[in-house]
Amino acid sequence: MARQRVTSHDVAKLAGVSQPTVSRVFAPNSRVSARLHDRVKDAASRLGYRPNTLARSLTTGRSGVIGIVLAGLSNPFYADALEKLSAALQAQGYRTLVFFSANHAAEVDGVVEDLIDHQVDGIVLASVSISNTLTERLKTSDLPFVLFNRGQIDASIPSITAQNTLGGRIAAHALAACGHRRIAHFSGWQQSLNGQERQAGFLQGLADLGLQPHSLTDCAYRPQQAAEAARHVFGPTAAERAPDAVFVGNDNMAFAVLDVLRYELGIDVPGDVSVIGFDDVPAAASPAYALTTVRQPTNRMVAATVSTLCAMIDGTQPLHTHIEIESTLIQRGSARLPKGWTVPLFAPLAPDLPSQERAKIDA
């Protein structure tokens, strides 16, 4: 099977030049006389020649491909992010090798070895479950990588997230402003920093107001678990008095909660219960959900991720190891906020991780 038969040697022969000259004609910045240049271009197009990227990568040591590791695409936040990451990377001249790894840490680790074998120039880790041993491995591998939408205790590892803690705090204040006092939280995975921070912010927000949470349920970012939690906490068999509001750890879970509330339990949202999500995925804007939610600005998170990674690849120390993009509340119909209510200005939070640098970006 001889695909891609024609090489620079063939072109050289036809054009009557040396092989390196052909190579130079196709190199970004090379000095070749106009005469030879044209002769080579001519021969190349007659032969249908295109440089073999693999061979180029082998000599230059740069493959021009970035690996992206994702848990999956069933959460539209990641589908959107992947598409945007890929576009932004492509704009920088990179291709993207995409790996999906379910949430087993072992699997993620294997995937990364694979990525290293393929000589990727850098990695974006966008999977929530990344073992610390893996990030350690990656650190020693000397391969540039950044965590997308995934915090990390280790302050030296570059990561880009939204303001998770602030977002949780905003949600608590908003729900309280609706008049609710029995506010539950169906949280994201409490083994992930994202999940922890959103919950911590939520508790902080309640504390600001002298409130206690109705209950805290770890739903692990799984819609099914969130639906279960909704049945459990709002259903007829609930042990204690049901909450009158719930802050859900992400939109994808919030949709499941809304479905259970409205169509299984016959609860009116926001008449009886208010719901606030996190992410602002496209479906949140659909009138079928009209989900009030804390927005993660994907575009800016992607831009920060790509520029950080590119800087690292080019050998520049990134300015900030951790970048937090502003989270804002998007008001729609699932929480009965008073007209004209706006998020209060909080005193800046003491960083919950003292060693962690934080850069608030507002471009």
Added chain:
Amino acid sequence: MARQRVTSHDVAKLAGVSQPTVSRVFAPNSRVSARLHDRVKDAASRLGYRPNTLARSLTTGRSGVIGIVLAGLSNPFYADALEKLSAALQAQGYRTLVFFSANHAAEVDGVVEDLIDHQVDGIVLASVSISNTLTERLKTSDLPFVLFNRGQIDASIPSITAQNTLGGRIAAHALAACGHRRIAHFSGWQQSLNGQERQAGFLQGLADLGLQPHSLTDCAYRPQQAAEAARHVFGPTAAERAPDAVFVGNDNMAFAVLDVLRYELGIDVPGDVSVIGFDDVPAAASPAYALTTVRQPTNRMVAATVSTLCAMIDGTQPLHTHIEIESTLIQRGSARLPKGWTVPLFAPLAPDLPSQERAKIDA
């Protein structure tokens, strides 16, 4: 920047063997004595050696990567398909290089050149807008490729789709069985075979019953255009009598139609109007939509795609150039079908493209 420093030479030196022996230890089927094998493995793990895939690819001529070209992920059908394609390919030992290309044919073409340069072993084209010149180019390039969810007039090009024509026909019969007589179609892109076939099937189904369509609107697979069409056809300013049912070219557009009908126009679905979609994406099952739809069996389409592509890569002629996977109606709440209604058994359709082989798979 010396990443991946350690090579087979380093390992060879440490293990006291020749470099090719190291190579053999890491090759799938090589004969190496147990003693040397262990010594090499040992040295390799002490050095943290892993074979350089790029170098291997350069010599073997196989990169182990498959290119996937997609228009985008905003349609959850493709998000789901991408994840499954990637998993199935990975199970066959392939990695996936993913390219998104908006719907400009020129862009898709550029992407494919890029893929060829990267020495992919094969390509899955899952973008609706692929120029015929491109498929021609691909054919001459001698690179195995298959069209996923995208038909092609040229019968020699392998493609895997659902039974689009049959699906459209089923939708027409189902809507008629609801008692509707003014049935509109908001179609998929009429420049694509998928869109054409679904519409042709729909018209055929109506013709079976002696019916005429209320109207045909090409919505190009864009939810926005479908929403526009809904406003236009069902809105108060509609020129003629509004339809009482609509078959929408895919689910993603159907959601937009449902939103307009219910929340902008106050039309009861299915009380006033029945809606049927195409795809059966996960959100169709949500009670917020409860969309009755023609199912495209993604799993089986993916399996057929991967096995066809792998066969081609291994030099086997694929048994069928065109594989159509069975389409079935999923009954939910957006069409008021009589209890117990089932799809009639149709006489097989004369193939609308005489030259095209068709294989109905029912595994």
Added chain:
DNA sequence: CTGAAAGCGCTTACAG
């Protein structure tokens, strides 16, 4: 500006 030479890190006949 251009060519001859060496090398990127593997694999694969070819001998032994």
Added chain:
DNA sequence: CTGAAAGCGCTTACAG
């Protein structure tokens, strides 16, 4: 089973 040799298709100093 194992090693010496050649080669995959490029790029990059090195001379000229």
